[in-house]
Amino acid sequence: MTGAPATLFDKLWSAHEVVRRDDGASLLWVDRHLVHEGSHHGFAKLAARDLPVARPDLTFAVADHYVPTRGVPAVGSDIARMIRQLAENAARHGIRHFGMGDARQGIVHVIGPELGLTLPGLLVVCGDSHTSTHGALGAMAFGIGATEVAHVLATQTLWQKKPRRMRLRFDGALGPGVGAKDMALNWIARLGADGAGGHAIEYAGSAVRALSVEGRLTLCNLSIEGGGRLGIVAPDAATLDWLRGRDFAPADWDHAAEAWAALVSDPDAVFDREEVIDATEIAPIVTWGTSPEEALPITATVPDPDRAGAAADRVRAALDYMGLVPGRPLIGTPVDQVFIGSCTNARIEDLRAAAAVLAGRRARVPGRVSPGSAQVAAQAMAEGLDRVFIEAGLDWVGSGCSMCVGMNGDLVAPGMRCASTTNRNFRGRQGPGARTHLMSPAMVAAAAVTGTLADVRPLLKGRV
Amino acid sequence: MAGWSEHTGQAVGLPLENVDTDQLIPARFMSAPRSAGYGGYLLHDLRQGPDGAPDPAFPLNRAEGASILIARRNFGCGSSREAAVYALADAGFRVVVAPSFGDIFASNAVGNGVLPARVTDADAESLLNRAPLALTVDLEACELRHKGGTVPFEIDPVWRLKLINGWDDIDLTRAYGDRIAAHATRWAAQAPWSVPPG
Ligand code: SF4
Numbered sequence: 001m002t003g004a005p006a007t008l009f010d011k012l013w014s015a016h017e018v019v020r021r022d023d024g025a026s027l028l029w030v031d032r033h034l035v036h037e038g039s040h041h042g043f044a045k046l047a048a049r050d051l052p053v054a055r056p057d058l059t060f061a062v063a064d065h066y067v068p069t070r071g072v073p074a075v076g077s078d079i080a081r082m083i084r085q086l087a088e089n090a091a092r093h094g095i096r097h098f099g100m101g102d103a104r105q106g107i108v109h110v111i112g113p114e115l116g117l118t119l120p121g122l123l124v125v126c127g128d129s130h131t132s133t134h135g136a137l138g139a140m141a142f143g144i145g146a147t148e149v150a151h152v153l154a155t156q157t158l159w160q161k162k163p164r165r166m167r168l169r170f171d172g173a174l175g176p177g178v179g180a181k182d183m184a185l186n187w188i189a190r191l192g193a194d195g196a197g198g199h200a201i202e203y204a205g206s207a208v209r210a211l212s213v214e215g216r217l218t219l220c221n222l223s224i225e226g227g228g229r230l231g232i233v234a235p236d237a238a239t240l241d242w243l244r245g246r247d248f249a250p251a252d253w254d255h256a257a258e259a260w261a262a263l264v265s266d267p268d269a270v271f272d273r274e275e276v277i278d279a280t281e282i283a284p285i286v287t288w289g290t291s292p293e294e295a296l297p298i299t300a301t302v303p304d305p306d307r308a309g310a311a312a313d314r315v316r317a318a319l320d321y322m323g324l325v326p327g328r329p330l331i332g333t334p335v336d337q338v339f340i341g342s343c344t345n346a347r348i349e350d351l352r353a354a355a356a357v358l359a360g361r362r363a364r365v366p367g368r369v370s371p372g373s374a375q376v377a378a379q380a381m382a383e384g385l386d387r388v389f390i391e392a393g394l395d396w397v398g399s400g401c402s403m404c405v406g407m408n409g410d411l412v413a414p415g416m417r418c419a420s421t422t423n424r425n426f427r428g429r430q431g432p433g434a435r436t437h438l439m440s441p442a443m444v445a446a447a448a449v450t451g452t453l454a455d456v457r458p459l460l461k462g463r464v
Numbered sequence: 465m466a467g468w469s470e471h472t473g474q475a476v477g478l479p480l481e482n483v484d485t486d487q488l489i490p491a492r493f494m495s496a497p498r499s500a501g502y503g504g505y506l507l508h509d510l511r512q513g514p515d516g517a518p519d520p521a522f523p524l525n526r527a528e529g530a531s532i533l534i535a536r537r538n539f540g541c542g543s544s545r546e547a548a549v550y551a552l553a554d555a556g557f558r559v560v561v562a563p564s565f566g567d568i569f570a571s572n573a574v575g576n577g578v579l580p581a582r583v584t585d586a587d588a589e590s591l592l593n594r595a596p597l598a599l600t601v602d603l604e605a606c607e608l609r610h611k612g613g614t615v616p617f618e619i620d621p622v623w624r625l626k627l628i629n630g631w632d633d634i635d636l637t638r639a640y641g642d643r644i645a646a647h648a649t650r651w652a653a654q655a656p657w658s659v660p661p662g
Contacts, residue, residue: 015651016651018640018643018644018647019640019643021622023621023622023625024621024622025622027637027640027643027644029644029647029648029651031658032660038494038545040495040497041498041546041547044497044498049634051634057659057660057662058659058660066495078495081495082495117660119657119658121655121658122655122658127544128543128544129542129543129544129568131544142568143543143544143568144544144568144571145544145545145546145549145568145571145572145575146546146547146572147546147572147575147576147633148571148572148575150634151633151634151637154634154637155634155637155638155644156644156648157637157640157644159622159633159636159637161620161622161623163567192538193482193538193541194537194538194541194564194566197538197564197565197566197567198567224542224568227538227541227564227566227567229567248660248661250656250657251657251661252656252657255656255657256655256657259655290482291481291482291484291541293482314480314481314482405491406491406492407491407492407494407495424484424486424542424543426484426486426487426542427484427486427487427509427510428486428487428490428509429486429491432490432509
């Protein structure tokens, strides 16, 4: 390499920059465009101009947001219409489509990496904010709106202003029972839900290196919840081992692997911002409020608005919505149900982590387990994990976004408290009036077996 | 999209942080086509009391005809759903004033001619204290003017030009067709795996 030292993000950006205008806007080449049922506004804009899809071979469609996780949609229902509309748009434009019942169907951010559609060094976009997930493989990946979806469909490019560069380092080793979800909620609680606003985050440090690819996907997934435009982890041997042999992995693997070795930040590259977190101090975390920044170690107590200074009103409103009493321990708060699923935590390792806690135990509350993809489901069943969930009393259902957003009708009822592996505890996210606590899959399993918010660590003794 | 450089209207205050896209438009309304009009979905669940009737205390229910919204930090955080902007635009809003915005929301807003105007925390608080009030939004000068004074705002220069000129990106981009084609050819040779096997 010649020239000034560059960050990984700088390298990815310049490899995709077609032009840069004088005003600073860059036109970027897009390698993978993923679409789902919610992309209907983008297709409608394209149709309004009577334009073709520029590169159907680089566009992939998957049904996830509206698919029922049980049975088939009622004939004539909105859900059936949304799923059919995607299939029709895909067929009309010659786009490969993984519809309901396809062995490769699943949540868009689970199947992209899993099929090897997402590869190091590529630019991946999708009309969904959690597209940041794909950065875990060393790709540049971010969510876009419907106007931009139409633009990518029409031109295979996108105008963007380059975000600032931020490095977020986690030094040291995580304690037992602590994982990627806890790392993510920890930094978001520390820096705020807009803490990384306007920045591309590179995750680094020994605790990130030690994460499996699944863990990195979880970490990058939540970048957007801290305001980050995207998250990336430099590819390494773990990335390559994970990708080799996937459906769409490169035919000329050695050539690709050699090129990917250059995808690191140069040693003296300069970031606009650096943050360092001591991984040894991270405890299992749960959210208590209605923003992902409202998160605390499970061992903490419910915050007191009177001690929250300028944030008093916000804290009071959040506790009011969540039905929590200031000063009470988080541990022991009764939950009504649990959910294990979503693009954050429904990959095979997530299911294994939850099953390790649930094995031989009964859930005290009802709950649902929705594997992230049909492939994850098949793998879990081959390992007998579905039996563990079912014997614990939880429902084992099909894959899709399900109770993460409730578009398919999988809702948490008003006032009900749900321990959830998802990514958003916004008011009404899981249904009007639903009370969502975000946490890791192991922590959700702990909530299931105790019927309350609980510390998973004692439940893991002698198990992992 | 029509460009604009000055707008005068009634500003309403929504003194909340982290107004997320699930608040701006709950997911259950998003399967509707745009032609149906999204204005009625704006902040739907916050506007109504538990009994389903409009909550008279909610600021937006007392601000018929407002076209400017003032809020606290991290407005529009969350999902990429452009429907959040459709709900604002269809309800008549042209400008949102806040100390910070969700990145994707801000970009979606500009794509629909809605200005995300960034002000300091102190200026947001002082405007919230005065709301409802008449405001003039000057995109040329990057200023908000009211009877009691002038407040500067920030907007990415690229976005500012786009709002003023009403540029349509697809038409702009097609002028770069040759450069795009050249880039695609070079990149496919350099990184053959960037084109998936058929
Ligand atoms: S699982 Fe949830 S966050 Fe992920 S893509 Fe689906 S709706 Fe979005």
